[in-house]
Amino acid sequence: MKTNILMAILLMINSLTMAQERSAKVVLQLSSLTNSDSISIVAERYGQLSTRSDRTEAVYTAALKGKSAQFKIPVFDHPMRFQIRLDSKEPAAVKYGPGLFNLQTSFYFLENGDDILIRETNGHIECSGHGYEKIQLIDELNKLASRYGSPGSYNDHGKIKAYLDSRDTLFLEQVALVKKSRDLISPEMRSLLQAEVTGNYLSRFNILFNALKRSEWMKDSISTYRQQNRVSLDTARLNDEPVMGYSASYPFGLLAEYQLDSVVLANKAFDLAKCYHYFKSNYDGYLRERVIMELIYNNKRQETDIAGLCKDALTYFENRDFRDGLEALLKVRKDRDVIYQFSLTDKKGNKIPLSAYKGKILFLDFWFTGCGSCLHMPPVIKNVMAKLAGEPVVYLSISIDRSKAIWLKNARSGAYTTAGEVDLYTEGLGIEHPITKYFDITGAPTIILFDKQGRFVDLPEPAAARRDNGKRIIEIIKGQLAR
Template structure:
């Protein structure tokens, strides 16, 4: 069995949220079509895919109903709505069990249960993480008022005894459950190394490999990132694809490792090579038009560009916009970049350009500092004072 990503159909019907993944079995026979902004499935295996559309519709209705201000007082109500939607989904699956088969019924049911738990955990952690103790206590009291655990469906398990993952949401469920139990409830901040040790000692097999990979992907730009942990994780991760991902993160986070080089075009179509700036400190800034966090960082980067205007440092922005015209129009606004930067473009290839893979860019904005000899520096923190201290250290 496998999961097919069909998010490419979003370009046909952007006004409608559709399935991002569908459950596939060997031998499936199905046709997919999009008409009038709606996606439909036909063929011998269609019922399983129609079921997944209907499950998503139930979840969407619950989300629309729960668009209210999240406070301790509303937490029991939001959680009750979440459970209600999950129960409705499970009842629907029971009605069509014979049509979709027992394996799909079990897998989709596990997804429903895990998704409900993740939704509640996500609400709780978003509101409670890194907040004052009195605020956290209010949310903990609300949890007692709710009177149920985050996982209201005790039949759900994230993995079997061999460590095989049982749900698409298993990794997220374990991660969010850890945040609630070990951070919010204990008034502690999340610590990468402690979670790494937690996964190492409490899990095995496939789920441990995925948990470790999830951890280092999501926290790869954190100032707490420790390369020693990822080196340790590589010894346990046997899956070739996951091992490759972790090894790339290790390479781009190893201080002193040689940074990859590249050649990109500037707004005048002149080729600019990273080697051209050898002997200078280089700050890379990856961004795209419409990125709110990128736009927020622009004034701070301009401040640094002016502060170090007479120093041997160059600020290079790399835009992943698909259309060159859009990139040029955005450059002219100076809302994301400045004329003091060397502004480059991924030539319409967006995030598929090799520079994105070579530098392991998975989010925006991403900043990377390279020293005068072309070696990686520690990852910059997205604060002006911290960036300035890091720059001063390597000038």
């Protein structure tokens, strides 16, 4: 008995040690660099997980020795996506030159035991070493994709048909290339690349969605095209593959396919709860959890009861990272007084604690210089302020600009702000400021409403606010005032 227990403990220790030792080596030799001190690699466990954290994304930086940098990167028991990022000191002419531009904009994968050399000479990229075959394969897949563009016109039946036919051709060519290279890459890598290719194919209608909503002839054309069944998809097999939850594009492809079939072509409004229950009922495992987590996160501005969906999903979610993403959304919606823990800087450089506004409804308006959509928000906010004049509502205009001088200049111009708002600044930290990180603000415009007790109330959708000139926002605030 004691021997069996001892053996079990030793096996456990051995497993943990092996897990800890999983790593991949990458050496970059880039001859075109001129001013760089270092190079970074961004490693992403799930490709592009919307709810990012230190557990799901990491940045590794290595100092340059000559024009070479070496990395030893911890990896998992599945292929992990990575991207190369050059030093900001490097001039644009170098960054966007041939070879280096493609190297920075491509997403590659690492696996345990890889020892890869990526060499750039005069814009030409060469790879060698253990595991280099998948780097070459991804470059070849990208070259195929670069041959095919967008429709060019959304009013020309012929161009729409040519675009869709080209996406069929691209999919078939990429699938054939992955199949041809099957003996050069691991089974997990093969499945993941098939998922990436399929996810991109399923998302081919995304570029047409806005036009589809307005055009009946295009809907008929798309329906006819799909009935031709030129491409046969084996999504049932892919869904059973363990690595599907780690794909960057496959979960989004499944969501795009649902959007096309159940919303656009069905002439129905998108119903988040209905979409949620569809994926809950028809999928399982980590893939189901990944799709549902992305679905909820990317629709967090919907009027639907997001907190209710999060709570329901947490009853069956097993993946820790996906659970963390949902719990973060819930936390924002249930924490009391948390908004009062933050401070921001005013035009005079004074730290303004948001606790100074206790007892009043808070309207937070996040923006940055150069944000086209942000320019459309001041008229909406002006209307909200006019309709609620005299009410205990404080309007905070919060810039996430990196440059204080640029913020001050544009705050004074009135292009992004409204008279009567309190102008505040995230101190040059942008979206890395504690307030933007806590409330997961990754872009602008973003509006958040809090009640008189500092509790989260709503995250209104800016486009919807522009369409109704802030009517729903006014109704939400009036509802809070009546309590």
